[in-house]
Amino acid sequence: MPSALSHRGILAAILAVAMAAIFTVDASEASAQVEGKRVEFTVTVDSASDAGDEDSELRVLRQRERTKEVISRIEHRLDAIGIPSHRVRAVDEVRIRVTVYGDHDARAIKSTVIPSGSLEIRPVMVDGSHWIEIAAELPEGVELRPEPGAFRTDRLFLFSHSAQALRRAINMVDRPDSSIKIFPHNDGWRAVELAAPAATERDIENSSLKRTPAGIPYVRAILSSDAAQTVRSAAAGHDSRHLAIVLDGEVVALQRFSRRNFSESLDIDPPAHLRSSTARTNWSYQVGGRLAAAIPLRLAELQE
Numbered sequence: 001m002p003s004a005l006s007h008r009g010i011l012a013a014i015l016a017v018a019m020a021a022i023f024t025v026d027a028s029e030a031s032a033q034v035e036g037k038r039v040e041f042t043v044t045v046d047s048a049s050d051a052g053d054e055d056s057e058l059r060v061l062r063q064r065e066r067t068k069e070v071i072s073r074i075e076h077r078l079d080a081i082g083i084p085s086h087r088v089r090a091v092d093e094v095r096i097r098v099t100v101y102g103d104h105d106a107r108a109i110k111s112t113v114i115p116s117g118s119l120e121i122r123p124v125m126v127d128g129s130h131w132i133e134i135a136a137e138l139p140e141g142v143e144l145r146p147e148p149g150a151f152r153t154d155r156l157f158l159f160s161h162s163a164q165a166l167r168r169a170i171n172m173v174d175r176p177d178s179s180i181k182i183f184p185h186n187d188g189w190r191a192v193e194l195a196a197p198a199a200t201e202r203d204i205e206n207s208s209l210k211r212t213p214a215g216i217p218y219v220r221a222i223l224s225s226d227a228a229q230t231v232r233s234a235a236a237g238h239d240s241r242h243l244a245i246v247l248d249g250e251v252v253a254l255q256r257f258s259r260r261n262f263s264e265s266l267d268i269d270p271p272a273h274l275r276s277s278t279a280r281t282n283w284s285y286q287v288g289g290r291l292a293a294a295i296p297l298r299l300a301e302l303q304e
Contacts, residue, residue: 039100039109046298063093073293080292081209108282117290119201122194123240128156142169161188184273198234203227207291217284219268228264
């Protein structure tokens with residue numbers, strides 16, 4: 001007859017096998033859930049409407065080449081931001097199916113893939129004399145503030161807790177529409193007056209998402225040496241303390257400028273108002289991806 005110790009050993013072995021089976025099932029289910037997470041959507045590529053009287057068969061072939069090029073650029077964007085698990089394929093000559101595997105924010109992925117990636121790097125102007133001229137007429141809730149770190153009292157900008165009120169104030173000065181933007185500042189919004197573009201997406205040789213030793217994401221964009229010199233000279237000529245990174249018409253970052261330290265390698269940090277790790281990562285996806293490959297054709301998400 002087996003001893004009591006033997007019985008206990010057999011019972012322990014049975015329990016161990018049972019627990020192992022339970023944990024194996026749980027791990028398998030968890031793995032399946034992670035693998036099952038994805039962002040999936042379809043975009044349409046602007047058709048080759050400039051083909052004129054071109055033969056219909058040739059027009060289709062031309063459109064397929066355009067779509068093939070867009071697929072290559074979307075893949076390059078996703079690779080640049082460190083998303084290796086993705087599939088981008090043509091459904092037909094004008095539709096592309098994008099599948100990104102993993103737990104990602106759908107809006108961030110779509111904002112990485114769909115916009116054209118039109119870039120302007122523009123020095124930020126520091127002359128606030130025109131703001132002083134309208135100071136007495138400013139709408140309620142709009143005020144003048146000194147540029148951070150500025151020693152001269154004429155370096156001023158408009159600030160408001162209301163974006164709408166700030167836009168009304170901006171419209172009071174006679175400036176081209178594209179020269180004054182608004183950007184989040186502290187707990188409100190500030191006016192950012194921009195000089196002419198000193199570099200565009202054509203001057204970007206490479207872009208990728210990086211992380212600090214603490215895990216904070218940022219975007220590294222490499223400018224051509226000629227573009228870097230142009231940006232340096234333009235910013236210094238305007239005595240600018242910041243460069244505005246304008247992506248698809250929106251100021252996405254204000255980058256500190258130092259003529260002595262400026263180089264071809266431009267490290268663009270997420271704006272200070274983005275405090276959570278998720279928000280910073282999503283910002284880096286959208287900016288890093290679009291800077292990695294411009295897509296001059298118009299893409300639109302197909303609602304399914």
